[in-house]
Amino acid sequence: MLKYILSRLGQAVIVLLLATIVTFVLVNVAPGDPVITMLQKRADQAQIDRVRRELGLDKPLINQYFDFLTKAIRFDFGNSYSNRIPVMQLIKQAFPVTIKLGLWSLLFAAIFGITVGTLSAVFRGTLIDKFIMLLAIFQISAPAFWFAMMLQIFFGLHLKILPVSGMSHPLWMVLPVTVLGLRYGAMSARLIRTSMLDALSQDYVRTAKAKGVADILVVMKHVLKNASIPIMTMLGGMLRSMLSGAVVVERVFGIQGMGKLAIDAVMSRDINIIQATCLYSAFLFVIINLIVDLTYGLLDPRIRITGGAK
Amino acid sequence: MAQEVLIQVKDLLTQFRLDDGLLTAVNGISFEIHKGETLGIVGESGCGKSVTALSLLNLIEPPGKVAGGEILCDGVNVLKMNKRELRSFRGNQIAMVFQEPMTSLNPVFTVGNQIDEVIRIHNRVSSHEARERTIELLRLVNIPLPEQRYGEYPHQLSGGMRQRVMIAMALACNPKLLICDEPTTALDVTVQAQVLKLINKLKRQMDMAIMLITHDLAVISSIADRVIIMYAGQIVEEAIEREIFTNPLHPYTEALLKSIPSLSKNTEELYMIKGMVPNLLQRHEGCLFAPRCEYAREICRSVEPSSCLVGNTKVLCHKYMDDWEVAP
């Protein structure tokens, strides 16, 4: 198990390093000059050169990269070009919002998806199954912004029991979490149904029944643990995309999260924020994959003992 | 030999409702299993052996269904049990070892955990007691280093070892009947012999009945007390073991005997039964074996034979019915 963890950690570090290079190169080859954007074309050449020097943008790219890397390791991404606030401070404001929203939505989605997906698998082919799958398809195909707005109109404007948008009301998270949770829950329900059906048809299920294991335990113990690998993969993917910031939902509900921070930065070509949010996404990707990989090891002895030959 | 009846199967009819029709896998069979005996069930693959075994545990699942008959265990009809009664019956009164040792154990739980589970379902014991009992069982089925094996996962064991684990698991609650469904088919020849020897030893030691299912007559010779030959969901012959090998009555039994390699005179040329197993989705007239039978007459193709007693052997064949001599 230790060898497995170490090899996964090593891979994680390499991926992160590559991510810093890619982030750096992409931002620097993208067209448009950030200094000109920043000074809004009123500046003369001398002024531009001075700012460029201050920001270290006159040095060779390779030096710039190492500057960037050494600072990034200390979580220093400089100031925002547009309002001079340290990037880290902006992230420190946006991140807790996103993580709260993301984790609640994930919890909602996981409970909803696993319950509904399992029910659907156990009652496959019946009306329950068909009804659940119909609702799931509806949830997946309805645009998020449309569904969000319907909820805003009904609960916010019509019933007036929940805030339409903003983050000041104590119940501000209810609608966004509902939108995200239902959507991801519906997506996962379909996959969980498939994984559960696959596990349910295995020989060991018949063995368990022949031993006298109760039906509910057959599903909750024998089947769910076998189906949990694809389920974990999917939950990991969901967590990743929720923590990168739910752009549409943050926009519709006026939430100041990572998604909004990233989109605004791209719009205003705020290089330091773009770099920081890109690295943040890469970091999330690596960390979450690492956690998912490690839970694979916990869930499946074949991975744990043979050291990840999957 | 007047033996006590343990299981009585009466007119068991098990069918599968498939897209292209109703498949009759077990077609109204009746037989008994006596206390402490070894009953061999033999027939080509697809003749309904596994379905019969699963029916005994009332473990047929949709699209299948036991459509008729009774299965009496100590006088109680297994087919009428509710879910709770079934749970305490399965694994406790009748236990089963399946054909596929590779897939019949759950890959994500330890061997010990899976044996503990069956002990703890049927007995009120602490986890410590269950563990002790499990290790004892592993020792009983000749698994070396049982304490160490207890914590290992199925993929760490060989096929033969896994089948021993399955047997240990089946024995955990001292069942009255152990059903072994082709327990050695998936194993190497040398391992096969060991596992069969083990089953035979355990039967003596634990005083239980065994239903040994196989497609290979050679496997049950000298192990079984009585043998049932199945063909296309029916019992075509039922006799004590010696009679089957020395004096087979049904033409199908004869053919099966001829196809055992060591018994055929010319070992280079393996005897094969001509023709195909009948399609169980269709209704048939006459004897199901008639299209492949070398003795078949007109009557065989049109009239269904009924079971008759020749000596102590029960056989389902026109040859032994009263009107055979004059039959067309």
Ligand SMILES: Nc1ncnc2c1ncn2[C@@H]1O[C@H](COP(=O)(O)OP(=O)(O)O)[C@@H](O)[C@H]1O
């Ligand atoms: N779950 C199932 N669904 C459909 N048909 C089945 C199922 N199980 C068994 N059958 C059919 O029932 C017949 C008997 O099968 P089985 O008892 O498994 O044969 P065997 O004698 O080889 O054990 C076969 O024709 C098989 O196709």
Ligand SMILES: [Mg+2]
């Ligand atoms: Mg079979």
